[in-house]
Amino acid sequence: MPVKPVLRMGDARLLQHAEAVADFGGDELRVLLRDMRDTMQAFDGVGLAAPQIGVNLRVVIFGVAPPQHEQDRQNSRYPDAETVPETVLINPVITPLNDKAEQAWEGCLSIPGLRGLVPRFQHIRYQGYDESGALIDRTVSGFHARVVQHECDHLEGILYPARIQDITRFGYTEELFPEREARNDRID
Numbered sequence: 001m002p003v004k005p006v007l008r009m010g011d012a013r014l015l016q017h018a019e020a021v022a023d024f025g026g027d028e029l030r031v032l033l034r035d036m037r038d039t040m041q042a043f044d045g046v047g048l049a050a051p052q053i054g055v056n057l058r059v060v061i062f063g064v065a066p067p068q069h070e071q072d073r074q075n076s077r078y079p080d081a082e083t084v085p086e087t088v089l090i091n092p093v094i095t096p097l098n099d100k101a102e103q104a105w106e107g108c109l110s111i112p113g114l115r116g117l118v119p120r121f122q123h124i125r126y127q128g129y130d131e132s133g134a135l136i137d138r139t140v141s142g143f144h145a146r147v148v149q150h151e152c153d154h155l156e157g158i159l160y161p162a163r164i165q166d167i168t169r170f171g172y173t174e175e176l177f178p179e180r181e182a183r184n185d186r187i188d
Helices: 027-042 141-157
Strands: 048-050 060-064 084-096 103-107 111-121 123-129 135-141 170-172
Touching: 027 048, 027 060, 048 141, 060 141, 084 141, 103 141, 111 141, 123 141, 135 141
Parallel strands: none
Antiparallel strands: 048 060, 060 084, 084 123, 103 111, 111 170, 123 135
16 A cells, blocks of 8 residues: 655645646556555545645545445544545546635645635536546535535645635634544545
C-alpha cells in the first residue's frame, strides 16, 4: 500500500496550476491513481487531488461509500454525509448552475487540524474524464458539489483558506468545536 506524504500549506507546489493529462492508458496514470486511492484511504479522506501528493496533473479522486450495515457510518469524519460515488475525475471543468452559495465547514489533509467556514456553489455541473478516457458529465448539489469544488480548487493552486470570507471562522478544530471529540474533520 504505497501511501504518499501529503504536502502541507506553505509548500509552493500546492500553489501551482496543474497540467492537463494527455495519456489515459499509461502506467504513470495507473500508478498515480493507485497511490492516490491508498493515500486517501489511509487518511480516511473523502477526496484527494494529485498536487497534494506532489504530482502536478489535473486529477482528483473522491467518494463517500454508503454504509455496509445499518449500524455503520459512511465516513468517520463525515458520519452524516450523503453518499458520493467513488469517482476519478481527470481534466475537470466545473460550471455553477446558479448563484446560490452555501457556507459550510471544511478542512484539508494539506492543512491538518484546522477548519474554516467556506462558501461554495450549491448546484454545479462537472465534466471531465475517468481513468479510461470516458466522458463524465454530472449535475450535483450539496455535499457532493462541495467536495468536487474543494478538490478542483487544488488543481488551480487554491487552498480553502483563500475562500474564507470571515477569518474569525477559521481555526483549530479543537478550539472551534470544543464539544466534539478531537477529530480532524476534512473534505480531503
